[in-house]
Amino acid sequence: KNLQLTEDDWRKILRQGGVKAVLEKKKEIKEQEKKQPVLIAVIGQTGSGKSTLIRRLLGYQPNDPNGPAIGKSVEECTTTSKEYHKPDTGLVYIDLPGIGSTTASCSFKSPTEQEEYATRFRLQTIDYFLLVSQNKFNDQENLLAEYITQKLNKKFSFVQTKMDALREEYGNQIIEENEGFQAVKNMVRTDIQNKLGRSNAERIFLVFNRVIKVEQNGQQE
Numbered sequence: 176k177n178l179q180l181t182e183d184d185w186r187k188i189l190r191q192g193g194v195k196a197v198l199e200k201k202k203e204i205k206e207q208e209k210k211q212p213v214l215i216a217v218i219g220q221t222g223s224g225k226s227t228l229i230r231r232l233l234g235y236q237p238n239d240p241n242g243p244a245i246g247k248s249v250e251e252c253t254t255t256s257k258e259y260h261k262p263d264t265g266l267v268y269i270d271l272p273g274i275g276s277t278t279a280s281c282s283f284k285s286p287t288e289q290e291e292y293a294t295r296f297r298l299q300t301i302d303y304f305l306l307v308s309q310n311k312f313n314d315q316e317n318l319l320a321e322y323i324t325q326k327l328n329k330k331f332s333f334v335q336t337k338m339d340a341l342r343e344e345y346g347n348q349i350i351e352e353n354e355g356f357q358a359v360k361n362m363v364r365t366d367i368q369n370k371l372g373r374s375n376a377e378r379i380f381l382v383f384n385r386v387i388k389v390e391q392n393g394q395q396e
Contacts, residue, residue: 221273
């Protein structure tokens with residue numbers, strides 16, 4: 176439902192009901208906006224940690240038995256997307272099949288494959304994207320980022336999972352002792368931003384597999 180009113184619409188409301196009518200209409204629109212679903216697609220390569228991320232976004236710890244069973248089967252690519260509604264909000268997280276798997280329907284290399292994937296999983300209906308990666312930024316993810324920003328004209332945030340492994344690859348003990356772990360995270364962010372190029376992410380999130388309460392200069396507390 177389109178909740179946007181034109182300037183003429185507001186003038187008509189003011190003319191017919193005065194300021195009180197305008198305030199009531201604003202309140203009505205605000206309430207309707209709360210009920211409008213916001214579709215957030217979680218997309219990336221198979222095994223990148225999309226399912227675990229969705230569980231956390233829904234408010235569940237990784238091993239919480241009460242959480243929804245997401246990604247429990249060992250499938251490279253499903254034929255349909257799956258929706259998960261966050262209680263008491265309008266947020267709907269959509270678990271999209273992993274791109275770049277050996278399943279033909281999930282390949283995302285050629286322009287034809289990209290269009291077929293986008294049509295099959297209705298990417299044009301998505302409000303926002305979370306592009307999830309588990310390793311260093313690769314060509315598949317670059318193609319996806321370009322498609323989201325240039326073809327769909329949508330925005331996305333980049334989520335780098337499994338930072339535990341990348342920490343060892345990017346950083347070393349000397350860097351962490353002298354500059355702290357923040358320096359390593361900055362290196363990862365800069366590398367991602369450089370490879371994204373003009374397909375710029377709104378935000379870049381770095382996610383660990385293990386829960387770390389406090390970390391100071393590379394030391395967990």
